[in-house]
Amino acid sequence: MIIAERKPIEEIKTFVMGRKRVLVVGCRGCVTVCNAGGTKEVGILASLLRLEAAKDGEGTVVDELTLERQCDPEYIEELSELMGGRYDCVLSMACSIGPQFISRRYPGESVFPALNTCFLGGALAHGIWAEHCQACGNCVIHKFGGLCPISRCSKSLLNGPCGGSAGGKCEVSKDIDCVWHLIVEKIESEGRMGEFLGIELVKDWRPSRDGGPRKIVREELLK
């Protein structure tokens, strides 16, 4: 899923400064699962903004709404009755796709991102998320024991480990596992070391961002 975290309240305050009617819009997709922008987080941010406004004697209205998803026009459409001058700004608590979709659908609205979109990852434990994919568009993890050297190696090495691997950790930080250490362990446990010792040739990066922003069109799904 997409992992995000809320921007500092100080930054969000600069978005709403001078605006009297604010709509905070959450998303029930990835950001609900990673506790960044679901109904609960929308409630917390809206409450903080209301308290701050009340403290300063400002009559700011902060309303809350959480959509099923913000990366789908079908659900963005649910905002149509609320747009058109009713709010001075919209704070989207989705990944950055959400505020872009709202902005495009409602050109007259001032839309701000309340989250920083961080990476594609999974939960290692409740409250801990780690990057596991870089969306390179050409998945090669089957060659590496099911582990991704593109996203999980600090250098994205295809032929590792490098000299910075020590005790299973990356030289960048002791908090980062060396994925090449894990890859070698995994391949050894599979008993495939013999076939693994060849040189991995250059990866085809064309499906990654080398061709600019990407798009997928599936004819069979088009209306």
Place this chain on the structure above:
Amino acid sequence: MTPDAALKIEWEPKIIAFCCQYCAYSAADMAGSMRLQYPTDVEIVLIPCTGRFDVILALKAFENGADGVYVAGCLEGNCHFLDGNIRARKRVGMLKGELAAIGFGPERVEMYNLSASQGPKFAEIAREFTERIAGLGPSPIKRPADAGNPGES
């Protein structure tokens, strides 16, 4: 008399205490049985464990006029659900950070630990926190921004 002075005279702190049923709530019962005096400004909300406490509960309390909020759970290591009180302490810490960021006064929220047998400690906590809030003055949302707030920077 200025309106601000009138507010100071008439104002009594409104405090919400989220109390775990296994410890603080029972301690409050004991304080009552022992005829111990503690401030009547403290309104107790029973929760099944402080692990149930959530940041949004405190924020809603503040939005609805509370001047201070505290959470009272079991002694660390004695939670009936293992670590509900540890989690609550972290949430209170996170809430303090958020309140500080909006200039609301992080001292208006606190976490306490006590056991069910500590009726006197419950009364002491209630007195201590009430005095703290009385020193800070009314919640910042209860007065115009230019009125100042005693004891709060």
